[in-house]
Amino acid sequence: MPERLELSATPEALRQVKQWLQELKGRYALPDIIVGELNVILEELVMNIIKHAKPTPPSLGPIPVRIEADLSDRRVMVRVMDESLPFDPLSRPKPNLSLDLNDRPIGGLGIHLVRELSDRFQYSYEQGWNVSLIEKTMHQENRE
Amino acid sequence: MEISTRSTDGNAMVMGLNGRLDAVTSHLFEREIVAFFSKDSKRLALDFGQLDYISSAGLRVLILGAKKSKESGGALVIFGLKSHIMEVFEISGFSSILTILPGETEALASLA
Numbered sequence: 381m382p383e384r385l386e387l388s389a390t391p392e393a394l395r396q397v398k399q400w401l402q403e404l405k406g407r408y409a410l411p412d413i414i415v416g417e418l419n420v421i422l423e424e425l426v427m428n429i430i431k432h433a434k435p436t437p438p439s440l441g442p443i444p445v446r447i448e449a450d451l452s453d454r455r456v457m458v459r460v461m462d463e464s465l466p467f468d469p470l471s472r473p474k475p476n477l478s479l480d481l482n483d484r485p486i487g488g489l490g491i492h493l494v495r496e497l498s499d500r501f502q503y504s505y506e507q508g509w510n511v512s513l514i515e516k517t518m519h520q521e522n523r524e
Numbered sequence: 525m526e527i528s529t530r531s532t533d534g535n536a537m538v539m540g541l542n543g544r545l546d547a548v549t550s551h552l553f554e555r556e557i558v559a560f561f562s563k564d565s566k567r568l569a570l571d572f573g574q575l576d577y578i579s580s581a582g583l584r585v586l587i588l589g590a591k592k593s594k595e596s597g598g599a600l601v602i603f604g605l606k607s608h609i610m611e612v613f614e615i616s617g618f619s620s621i622l623t624i625l626p627g628e629t630e631a632l633a634s635l636a
Contacts, residue, residue, distance in 0.1 A: 394548055416577060416608055423579045427547050477617030481594060486587050489616050490580035496615040 381448035381459060389429045389443040389462060397422045397447070408451045414516065417497045418456065422447065424490040425460040425469065425512055433464035436508060446509075455499075458514045466505045469494070469512060525549040527556050532569075536599075536635040538628065540571035545582030553582065557589040566598025569631040573604030583616055590622055599623075603631040 385400045387393040398419060405415045426445065435441040443464045450457040472491045495501055500515035525543035532538060539560070545553060560568055586602075593600035601623040605613065613619065625631045 391548065394546065413608055419577065420579050420612070423546060423581075427579075427581070475617075478620075481587075481590055481621040484587055484621055486591070487580070487584045489583050493580055493612065493615065 381450045381457070383449040383451065385447040387426070387445040387447070389426070389433060389441070389445050389464075391430065393426050393430075393445060394423055397426060400447075404449065404451065410451070410456075411518075414456065414518065417516065418458070421458070421494050421497055421514055421516075422460065424494050425514075428469050428490060429460075429462045429464070429510075432467055433462050433510070434467070436463065436465055439463075454518055456514075456516045456518070458516075460512045460514070461509045463509050467510055468503045468505075470501065470503050525552065527552060529556070529560075532632055534567075534632060534636050535565060536567040536569055536632055537565065538569045538571050538632075540574060542574040544577040545575060545585075546577060546579045547581040550581040550585050554585045554588065557585060558592060561589070561592040561596045561598050566593065566596050567635045568593070568598065568600050569628065569635060570600070570602040571604050571628065572602055572606070572609060575606065575609055578609055578612055583612070583618070586618070586622065599635055601625055601631045601634055603627055 383404060387396055401415050401419055404410060429443060429445060433443050435443055443462050446461045448459045469491050475488050475492050498514045499517045502513045504511045525541060525545055528540045530538050539556065541553065590600055603625045604627060605624065613624065623634065625634060
């Protein structure tokens with residue numbers, strides 16, 4: 381994982397993620413479509429940490445967040461890590477997309493987007509850190 | 525993100541979003557759309573032609589807006605989506621709960 385970004389779980393992190401992705405785009409010549417989808421994935425995972433993560437006692441927060449990325453011309457692997465109590469984003473219920481407007485809840489689509497926009501999404505808890513591993517394959521139509 | 529609103533020949537309004545609709549900016553859009561459907565004129569076409577990015581924070585406000593539109597007896601349509609925004613709509617199951625049209629002509633015709 382040669383690329384790394386250190387953050388705190390605050391809304392400011394979203395601006396830093398966006399800027400970091402622009403740097404990676406330049407360095408690895410990433411297609412716009414991949415950068416956009418990675419941005420959504422990272423925004424959703426970071427917002428999930430901001431909303432749901434509980435600091436590990438005796439820490440009071442803000443919660444440390446680390447994002448690592450390993451990029452090649454065939455795939456992107458990203459690890460989003462936060463040092464807090466165990467919290468598995470994959471345990472969140474899947475939204476029911478067949479409900480009509482009256483019955484659709486207003487939120488609850490964030491982790492759904494991560495699942496749908498990634499080719500692999502795994503969770504583990506490693507030495508006090510929640511780790512979400514995301515893999516995106518560069519499909520033929522995404523290459524430039 | 526910038527939000528601009530303009531009136532049309534008919535009684536509909538067009539609200540254009542320019543830039544990124546994300547967790548940082550979605551509250552601005554929420555304020556505009558909630559205010560819109562609390563007023564007298566309630567027919568709104570959302571112009572997404574200049575929208576480059578949307579996350580679940582933006583999707584949330586669209587569901588909220590669609591509900592407000594229905595509750596208030598108004599109408600809401602969206603047009604001009606870029607293909608990657610349309611992809612996010614599709615994986616969110618939005619085509620069955622929102623009216624999505626290709627361009628402004630079709631959008632305003634549906635609101636007339």
